[in-house]
Amino acid sequence: MNNFPKIIISGGGTGGHIFPAIAIANALKRISPQCEILFVGAEGKMEMEKVPAAGYEIEGLNIRGIQRGSVLKNLTLPFKVIESVRKAGKIIERFKPDVVVGVGGYASGPLLYAASKRKIPYLIQEQNSFAGVTNKLLSKNASKICVAFDGMEQFFPADKILKTGNPVRRDVVEITGKHYAGAELLKLNPLKKTILVTGGSLGAGTLNKSIEKHLDEIIASDVQVIWQTGKFYYKGVIERIGLNYHPNVCILEFLNKMDLAYAAADVIVSRAGAGTIAELCIIKKPVILVPSPNVAEDHQTKNAMALVKNNAAVMIKDNAAEDTLVKEALNLLNNSEKCETLSENISKMALADADTIIAQQVLKLVKR
């Protein structure tokens, strides 16, 4: 057996959990290149594709969340939880991690629970201003809880909390000098003004409707749009609009090179997921946020408001977006003074080293 740290990182479900996990893994590898990292995710979920694409090994648990609206579909859930805890235990006994990290999402619960039973230290990373049930339950035995917002003592033991900000993948926020490469990849004109529309890792129906309804106004203004629809909406959008609607319109299901999209854009329209916001603060471009109303405790509005009250972003409510979003985005594109103010203010809110700080905390928990 070698003497290098062994770490399991568990969680996933959406990009909001997966990408912070990858950012932590990258930082661990930077600090301790010989450390061994294993991811544990949920079978069939996005992490099973995104984690190997980032160069890490992942194992899947047969676990999912509660399915709304169907008692029948939830009947097998307790069995899946028991089976997942058992499999998590087996993975732990085989891999023998020094530390386990939980980033939230389905797989995190069984893994942290199994680690806790075996007295293996674990660290929780909570991305949002509102803690999920699993993280709350498991916080009691956690060694450290890394958070991105103030006031998290209402969910977690105060003495374990460390405010680090949300970890972001460094390559995604390194956009200097990439404008032309971004335009080239997305087959856009680098000299034309460009709006990036991103609905977070899953896409957003409201943003898609808002863009679709006013696409002709965007084209009439000779503005380009990078339109990330999300996997669930892509087919419908393409069926209605067509892939080659106009050279100013670039429609994608998912952006694998987010850095190039950020670099190509002059204004960004986005949902207000915590990870996206952490990235937006670092890339410092003018942003319009449309928080999702369908998330626990309306936490995306809280995420967005933290910026809005510092005049660091514009916010449009979900129910107003269809009518006003495109008009606001076009106005902002032409208001260079406002763009500059927003860029300057959002950059003041960046916490760029969260990944390193969290990785250092993880390594501190290694006992041998």
Ligand SMILES: CC(=O)N[C@H]1[C@@H](OP(=O)(O)OP(=O)(O)OC[C@H]2O[C@@H](n3ccc(=O)[nH]c3=O)[C@H](O)[C@@H]2O)O[C@H](CO)[C@@H](O)[C@@H]1O
């Ligand atoms: C609907 C929902 O439940 N949303 C939650 C989810 O958001 P979601 O899963 O959208 O996650 P975030 O907005 O936090 O982060 C999205 C991540 O996906 C990346 N990305 C996005 C689109 C794309 O085409 N390519 C790409 O790489 C972004 O660069 C970013 O790293 O998790 C967040 C963090 O827990 C929460 O704050 C959100 O409320």
